[in-house]
Amino acid sequence: MHMIGIDVGGTKIEGVALDNKGREIFRIRRRTMHDSGYENIIKQIAGIHMSIAANIGDTPYSLGICTPGTIDHDNARLRFCNIECMNGKNLLRDLQDEIGMPLALTNDANSFALAEARLGAGRSGHFVFGMVLGTGCGGGFVVGGDIWEGCNGIAGEWGHSVLYHGGHACYCGRHGCVERYLSGTAIEQSYHAISGRKITVPEILNARKCGDPHASRVLDGFMEAFGLATANLITIFDPDIIVLGGGLSNMDDIYAEGTRRVRDNIMGDHVKTQVSRNILGDSAGVLGAALHGYEVGRSC
Ligand SMILES: [Zn+2]
Structure with a gap:
């Protein structure tokens, strides 16, 4: 199974596809149009997912996404996000509806920590x-x-x-x-x-x-x-x-x-x-998102 990770940041949205051994097979980066509003950001993320999926063929894959802010466990809504239009939104539900598949969502600091712990300076x-x-x-x-x-x-x-x-x-x-x-x-x-x-x-x-x-x-x-x-x-x-x-x-x-x-x-x-x-620099977020998506998908 392949792994797709997408890191949503205030200035850019980056996506990566890894093969089943964790080797990178495709990467894409686009500027975040955060002034265009929440619905457009959802469409941008879905567009990046589509571009990656189109480049990895028919192999099944898991999907993980990370964003700034935290997800409120009581109501699943995002808070303390520096892309302000995303605060208060049920991002997981809205992304799954737009993309049409289950995915795992976590924050960018958790993704950074996971990638460095598994693949980087924390191994x-x-x-x-x-x-x-x-x-x-x-x-x-x-x-x-x-x-x-x-x-x-x-x-x-x-x-x-x-x-x-x-x-x-x-x-x-x-x-x-x-x-x-x-x-x-x-x-x-x-x-x-x-x-x-x-x-x-x-x-x-x-x-x-x-x-x-x-x-x-x-x-x-x-x-x-x-x-x-x-x-x-x-x-x-x-x-x-x-x-x-x-x-x-x-x-x-x-x-x-x-x-x-x-x-x-x-x-x-x-x-x-x-x-x-x-060790992983700017790539830690997107790699952590991919690893998290795989783990959550495997446990479902
Ligand atoms: Zn404070």
Whole structure:
């Protein structure tokens, strides 16, 4: 059986077909027309599925799709999705109606974690946390090779656990969430607040190299938040491996200074949990969606 995975993102929708040994046989990528409305996004996803299916012949296949946001276990509706027109919608039902076959739906952080745990930097671990540090901050757990969604469907949503009580306001309605300190958006807003200048994360990293004290202060605050939030996570869940993804995972400091701050904040005097850079890059989401679709299809 082949596996089709589709990763729906804010800027692009990507699809891939894998053969029964996990080898890639077809890939397609199109820009997400998110301004065109929910029904059109459904049609775009279905169109990508049709293009892939037309290229893999008559071999039976499973289908998995991942999106930003989380799926409410009570009513199957999507929430906290950055493609705003998709919030509140029963995406699984609507996609199955449009495509005409059963499929598995999960969020993009879970897909990232699953792909890295099975095929990437987390392969040697039984309990893996995929930590996504990009524009926002997300995560997903994989236990024994399977996504662990939790009783409320929010396992791994550590970006909205409170790090600093009474801290910065978050769009989730609370204050002091991890995401308000550990994300590209947080770094840029923090720099703007203390310097009055609006510049990007790469520009802030460059400014620090040039001796900008504001940049040093902001990035030091980021490392402190990383150490504290990650130590909290390890203390509660104690994973074997944490795999970092998202644009900020390319910051070399995280693997040296960041992990030192973890050790400073954790119970006990040593940490065996490995903090690793991802291996699969941008492909993790679509590969994880394909693997998840196969597992769910097989268990039905
Ligand atoms: Zn929040």
